[in-house]
Amino acid sequence: MSKPLSGRKPSAKREAILDAAQVVFLDVGYAAASMDGVAARAGVSKATIYAHFTSKDQLFSAVIQRRCERSEAFQSIDSQGDVRAVLTGVARRLMTLLLSPEALAMYRLVVAESLRQPDLARAFYDSGPAAGKAQIAAIMADLADRGELVLDDPWVAADQFIGLLRTDLFMRTLLGLPLRDGQTLDGVTVGAVDVILRAFGPKR
Amino acid sequence: MSKPLSGRKPSAKREAILDAAQVVFLDVGYAAASMDGVAARAGVSKATIYAHFTSKDQLFSAVIQRRCERSEAFQSIDSQGDVRAVLTGVARRLMTLLLSPEALAMYRLVVAESLRQPDLARAFYDSGPAAGKAQIAAIMADLADRGELVLDDPWVAADQFIGLLRTDLFMRTLLGLPLRDGQTLDGVTVGAVDVILRAFGPKR
DNA sequence: TAAAAACTGAACCGCTTGGTTTAGTTTTGC
DNA sequence: GCAAAACTAAACCAAGCGGTTCAGTTTTTA
Numbered sequence: 001m002s003k004p005l006s007g008r009k010p011s012a013k014r015e016a017i018l019d020a021a022q023v024v025f026l027d028v029g030y031a032a033a034s035m036d037g038v039a040a041r042a043g044v045s046k047a048t049i050y051a052h053f054t055s056k057d058q059l060f061s062a063v064i065q066r067r068c069e070r071s072e073a074f075q076s077i078d079s080q081g082d083v084r085a086v087l088t089g090v091a092r093r094l095m096t097l098l099l100s101p102e103a104l105a106m107y108r109l110v111v112a113e114s115l116r117q118p119d120l121a122r123a124f125y126d127s128g129p130a131a132g133k134a135q136i137a138a139i140m141a142d143l144a145d146r147g148e149l150v151l152d153d154p155w156v157a158a159d160q161f162i163g164l165l166r167t168d169l170f171m172r173t174l175l176g177l178p179l180r181d182g183q184t185l186d187g188v189t190v191g192a193v194d195v196i197l198r199a200f201g202p203k204r
Numbered sequence: 205m206s207k208p209l210s211g212r213k214p215s216a217k218r219e220a221i222l223d224a225a226q227v228v229f230l231d232v233g234y235a236a237a238s239m240d241g242v243a244a245r246a247g248v249s250k251a252t253i254y255a256h257f258t259s260k261d262q263l264f265s266a267v268i269q270r271r272c273e274r275s276e277a278f279q280s281i282d283s284q285g286d287v288r289a290v291l292t293g294v295a296r297r298l299m300t301l302l303l304s305p306e307a308l309a310m311y312r313l314v315v316a317e318s319l320r321q322p323d324l325a326r327a328f329y330d331s332g333p334a335a336g337k338a339q340i341a342a343i344m345a346d347l348a349d350r351g352e353l354v355l356d357d358p359w360v361a362a363d364q365f366i367g368l369l370r371t372d373l374f375m376r377t378l379l380g381l382p383l384r385d386g387q388t389l390d391g392v393t394v395g396a397v398d399v400i401l402r403a404f405g406p407k408r
Numbered sequence: 409t410a411a412a413a414a415c416t417g418a419a420c421c422g423c424t425t426g427g428t429t430t431a432g433t434t435t436t437g438c
Numbered sequence: 439g440c441a442a443a444a445c446t447a448a449a450c451c452a453a454g455c456g457g458t459t460c461a462g463t464t465t466t467t468a
């Protein structure tokens with residue numbers, strides 16, 4: 001009858017609903033997900049859901065927002081050490097993140113709904129691609145300061161580095177297609193680092 | 205009463221249905237699109253749709269397939285001339301294709317449905333990303349033969365070249381977010397070509 | 409011109425959906 | 439220990455969906 005307006009105190013039920021909704025949405029997609037399904041999975045009555053969230057849209061949005069806030073993909077990367085080693089570490093980390101089933105599911109969802117729910121697209125972009133790029137740009141700027149790289153603009157370089165990682169391997173995985181023979185995470189990683197080093201390495 | 209099994213003769217109604225379905229699907233997404241809506245837009249009765257297509261799924265599939273078959277993105281590219289000019293031409297062409305509203309809408313759709321409709325994902329991949337990559341790889345192989353590039357594997361290089369183009373600009377456009385200041389198609393194009401030339405150019 | 413095929417439009421079916429309500433039960437806070 | 443708040447289960451609603459049917463009209467074809 002009355003909504004728990006109580007700030008965002010992590011009510012147990014509320015969390016259960018969000019957890020269940022996350023699973024259902026990421027699993028079957030936005031449109032195919034039903035509120036009854038979410039309620040069942042959460043072990044909660046449908047009325048309770050509507051006591052916490054005003055609509056399916058809003059629940060969906062809350063799910064994505066929460067997942068976004070939680071992502072701390074690149075905290076604590078040490079930019080010390082050999083350039084190649086640093087870049088390889090970053091690349092491998094980003095690759096495993098990009099290729100993780102949850103990240104892919106989320107990407108599929110957000111991309112599909114982005115035009116219908118611009119706020120969501122923004123939230124996703126800011127806490128996903130933009131945040132990652134910022135971290136990588138910072139690292140590359142560091143390397144440039146140490147003279148290990150020669151960069152006009154670390155942001156552009158970071159952008160290009162990421163692009164070199166999101167290649168065919170990513171596309172195939174995203175689409176659920178089998179990988180080609182010899183198409184490996186490490187292969188792509190090494191290839192990208194090679195290109196970056198040849199393009200921006202100090203040895204000229 | 206009887207279905208026009210007549211091969212794939214381009215019946216006028218059939219085309220009208222496909223056209224309308226394409227607009228509707230690409231516009232509102234698969235789930236949100238209704239057969240009544242398609243019928244209305246096609247100026248056709250719903251029964252006629254079901255005389256030509258067995259289900260919503262199949263209609264959707266037919267729409268995507270048709271769009272895929274039609275794409276002849278890179279026919280007639282001359283790999284003669286200055287390396288930089290050739291690469292820039294290719295890049296600009298690919299960028300405009302990638303950023304076109306229809307291509308983006310299609311990408312959103314297919315990515316969203318890929319897990320539910322694997323055949324569709326495959327068809328899209330083969331006639332889209334894979335076909336493009338093949339064309340670009342061929343061009344790069346040409347350039348390598350002429351000694352303008354030094355490549356281990358033109359396929360890998362093509363993959364990386366494409367990756368360098370599908371960067372932040374693409375992501376933002378895909379998500380419907382406004383572009384950053386100074387974020388232009390030409391900027392990305394030039395940047396990608398620069399990297400490729402520095403990484404694979406002959407002057408060492 | 410006449411039979412066959414394609415098409416219409418609207419009614420219709422069964423089902424699911426998002427969302428609400430109600431009446432009653434449990435949990436919580438003080 | 440009690441009142442307020444949270445929750446439940448189930449019924450319920452209106453709407454929209456994919457898909458079918460059908461009686462009647464138009465178009466094709468030869």
